[in-house]
Amino acid sequence: MSISARNQLAGKIESIQEGAVNSIVTLKLDCGTKVSSTISKEAVADLGLTSGKAATAVIKATEVMIGIGELKISARNQIAGEIAAVTEGVVNATVTFKTDGGNTLTATISLAAVKELRLAVGVKAKAIVKSTSVMLAV
Numbered sequence: 628m629s630i631s632a633r634n635q636l637a638g639k640i641e642s643i644q645e646g647a648v649n650s651i652v653t654l655k656l657d658c659g660t661k662v663s664s665t666i667s668k669e670a671v672a673d674l675g676l677t678s679g680k681a682a683t684a685v686i687k688a689t690e691v692m693i694g695i696g697e698l699k700i701s702a703r704n705q706i707a708g709e710i711a712a713v714t715e716g717v718v719n720a721t722v723t724f725k726t727d728g729g730n731t732l733t734a735t736i737s738l739a740a741v742k743e744l745r746l747a748v749g750v751k752a753k754a755i756v757k758s759t760s761v762m763l764a765v
Contacts, residue, residue, distance in 0.1 A: 632762075633733040634686040636662060640678050643671060652676060652763060654684050658728030663703040664761035674765050683764045690760035691734035693722055694753045695744050704756040706732070710746050722746060724754045 638656035650671045652664045662684045676682065698705060711731065712723035720741045722734045732754045746752070 630685065632685045633688045634684075634691065635764075636684040636686075636730055636732075638662070638682065638684065640676055640680045640682055642678060643676060645671075651758065652682075654682055654763070656684075656728060656730065658726070658730055660706060660726060660728040660730065662706075662756075662761060663758040664763050665758040666763060670763075674763065676763070676765070680765065685762040685764050686732070686756055686760060688721070688733040688735040690756055691724070691732055691736075692755040693724065693734050693736060693740070693744065693746065694755050695750070698753060698755070700755065702755045703758040704754075704761065706754045706756075708732075708752065708754060710748055710750045710752055712748060713741060713746055715741065720746075724752065726754065 636656050638654045641653045641655040644651040649665050650668050654662045706726050708724050708726040711725040714721040720738050724732045
């Protein structure tokens with residue numbers, strides 16, 4: 628299967644915390660970085676997710692935010708790294724982000740945000756993704 632989501636990160640399920648309706652699945656990427664995904668209990672069962680099973684985190688570029696400095700926010704996934712490239716459009720920009728673990732993420736953010744945060748190649752930053760925006764594939 629091919630999909631249009633740019634960000635696909637391979638790893639293994641480290642843990643599954645079940646709730647009444649949803650589960651929080653922690654995926655440990657091959658580089659050691661952990662990514663949290665909140666999905667329905669039904670999806671956990673349908674995908675046959677268990678600790679140790681290989682899976683891929685799938686994240687649309689429009690769901691990746693970029694932050695600078697120390698952040699106190701509720702988003703569970705805050706991945707450290709640096710800006711690898713910025714491609715500016717008229718309204719939006721595509722930011723290529725290299726994680727400290729060696730993975731690459733793509734974020735589509737407003738051009739105004741790029742300017743306000745002074746994003747440029749080499750700037751240390753964090754890629755931020757709410758756990759509800761992380762899909763899992765097996």
